[in-house]
Amino acid sequence: MISNDNVLEVQDLKTHFYTSRGVVKAVDGVSFALKRGEALGLVGESGCGKSITCFSLIRLVPRPAGRIVGGKVLLEGEDLLTKNEKEMTKIRGKRITMILQDPMMSLNPVFTIGEQITETIRVHQKLGKMEIWEKVKEMLRLVRIPSPEVRMREYPHQMSGGMRQRISGAIALSCQPSVLIADEATTALDVTIQAQFLSLFKEIQEQANLSMIVVTHDFGIVARACDRVAVMYAGKIVENAETRELFNNPAHPYTIALLNSLPKMEMKVDTLYSIEGQPPELHALPPGCSFAPRCSHVMEICQREYPPQKEVAPGHFARCWLKG
């Protein structure tokens, strides 16, 4: 089922954590496809498994508690889950890369910016010293760092938050990856700096025909930067559609409720729609649909059986008994 324009295909991915409180099914049967040049938003609340999905893709699930117990991750047709660690090292950082939320944690404070970008290039590409230096400068220019010759000799603490995040971006982009994962990459940034970062990345993505997975809890980021959205709840993707389609015709009650519960700048309402209750604990999921206890349309079947995926409109998938 591998079509040519899918860079990444995830099929029935399962990542479980074995803890003293029981098995935590953080990712439980996640499937999606990422087309070349597409930005896919992975949206959900904390603990829904969106980050663990991404860590599973690059095979960096925290061990020993966490284990990928099933599924396939096909990067350009190759299953990453069958690779050994040595082979993964060659893929990670080169063909699939990741930007994390906090650049102060992901950058090393004792090496200069130049050295950190150099490292990635040196490991994955056979280039001479001068060529690497040129490449580093080019990367810094790409992410709009002013005077790269000076900046590459500086340390992360000498930069502002927005610049540091752009440096993480430069490292991630330095080997022309096929897939870039941005895990809450703009959450820690201020509003205007976030706008700078998003427009820069949109530009780079369009130029380089880069495929991106944008992990976020903010539908605003999806509206601005993503072509497609997958909504996650309790370890499963409950809805997957093109961005416009999802905003115009949300199908899953969870998506509908989330979109309604957001305050909007364009409209004044007295009371917001609110979803009662809390997200479920992943080690004690209810039988049937995990959203059933909070759902306003709950039916008898919802409490017994998890709904299968249905195509509610062309290219628009949802997992809900109401839609079948």
Place this chain on the structure above:
Amino acid sequence: MSEPLLEVRNLTKYFPVVKNRLFFSNRTAEVRAVDDISFTIHKGETFGLVGESGCGKTTTSRLILFLEKITGGTLLFEGKDISKMNPAEFDRYRASVQAVFQDPYSSLSPRMKVGNIIAEPIIVNNSAPRKEVSEKISALLALVGLRKDAHELYPHEFSGGQRQRIAIARALAPNPQLIVLDEPVSALDVSIRAQIMNLLHDIQKKMHTTFLLIAHDLAVVKHMSNRIGVMYLGKLVEIGESEELYSNPVHPYTQALLSAALPSHPDIPRKMIILPGEVPSPLNPPAGCRFHPRCFKAEGICSRQTPSLKEVSSGHLVACHFA
């Protein structure tokens, strides 16, 4: 408009930067966190303060809460200067100004039962007779939507949203007139935020409490506030009714800030104003208008003269030479 509850006049806070050399310590510089700001909060309204990190909005709230010493300026509470209050009056002021902080995981003592957390401000401020304290606790728990036996539990037994409800109950305990809400929903999950915002809205309706809301999420501030003040690098650059401010922003910074806000729908067209550079350091703020190095309208006068707040329409004040 109703009468003023709190008037902030020329409020200033400088933090000294001290260099320690063996036996001497030198004051080498000052961080101008809040620099000469004035605004008024009216009874029963929600006043929102927005701005990016480091703009001084939290420092402003800490000055109002008396958690920091004021460098200059005055605070008038119901017309009375706080610095001239006698101890009894001052105690009453502190009881009537309460706070809800961002992170309910660090703002509640893990060693105290919820009942004691809420009882403490009631007992300290004598806001209810001893016999009625437990009654008052149950009433507060019911008001914020927690279950009856919650007072016997510890904070760790609650989720983030429920903890924020406990923090709100604690803030309401001494019957305050003003509650400072410092990023009350930003640490919470998206599906929980609406619950807390609705709760705050209901409380305001029932008890006529005044709110000072500090948040960076522009949609949240718009939703909750009647009037909004926009801060940049320690200065208030624009104040106005929330509808007016969002539909007709005058200050270039407000325009840029609002244009950078994320859309609620992909079809919403928005002209983005991407500001060059970053917020300068408050240690050495630019001369004149503090926004001029990043401003798309800046001219010679902006770097020489600090603009003061001018009224552009009724209740809409802007600090810009071109307003």
